[in-house]
Amino acid sequence: NVVMPTGFYGVPLSVYAASRFRAVFAILVVIPFSACVGSLYRRLRGLEPSAVQCFRRSLLGPTDWFQLWRLNCRLASMTALATQSKDFELEDKWVFIQACQEKGLPVTPVMDQPVTLVAKDxxxxxxxxxxxxxxxxxxxxxxxxAKLDNCEALNQLLPGNAPLSTIRVVTGSNGALRLLGAEGDASSK
Structure with a gap:
């Protein structure tokens, strides 16, 4: 359900996951080409002082949500593969909600009814x-x-049309890094 924006329409990224060749082609050609075009576009629009710097940042030090999300997905996948931990099944929203309910942890309420919901435009x-x-x-x-809203105290700090504010707690250990052969130096612990 993720697309690479092209300005006219999106190309689903699943197109590139259909085969190993397509995935390698996307990594070596499509992504760098897209970064190049995007960098030139941003420079021509005056959004960046340098197309070269923008291109370098896009490939080597991304700061946009999409690339950080992709990086996080790859890191989580590598860690799951290295550790073989069943905890990574909690990436599935429904498995996560069920696990929290079984442990008595609060989660957003899930509606038991209706069995099927029909929404019409x-x-x-x-x-x-x-x-x-x-x-x-x-x-x-x-x-x-049901749709959740921010509490009144938080609403006073936010603009009128603000979406639901959430916080994600991420924990980790360096045990997976040892399994991956990338333990790091003592200063990073």
Whole structure:
């Protein structure tokens, strides 16, 4: 469900995961080419002082959400592979919610009903714009939850249209680094 923006339409990244050749092609050609075009575009629009610096940062020191997310996915996958830990199954939202409920940890409430939710766009006709969501509690793919809002104290600090503010706690150990052969020096512990 992730696409590489092109300005006209998105190319699903799953296209490049269809084969090893496509994945290598994407890594060696598509991503650097996209970074080059993006860097030139940003320079021409006056968003960057240097296209070369932007290109270097895009490939070697990314700061945008998408690349940091990809980096995090690769790191988590490598750690899961190295440790063979079943804890990485908690990446699945439904498995995570169930595990928290079993341990008595608070999580966002999950709706048991309806079994299937139908959402219709009021501006669409002819059966278009309909979304059928089968509840994960009953074997579907969708976790159905009521919308949560920020507490009043937090709302006073935020603009009127602010989304739900969340915090993610990330923990780690250097045990996986030893398994990967990249323990690091004493100053990083």
């Amino acid at each position: 009021v501006l669409e006709e002819g059966g278009m714009g309909i979304h059928v969501l089968k509840n994960v509690v009953h074997g579907g793919r969708w976790i159905l939850q």
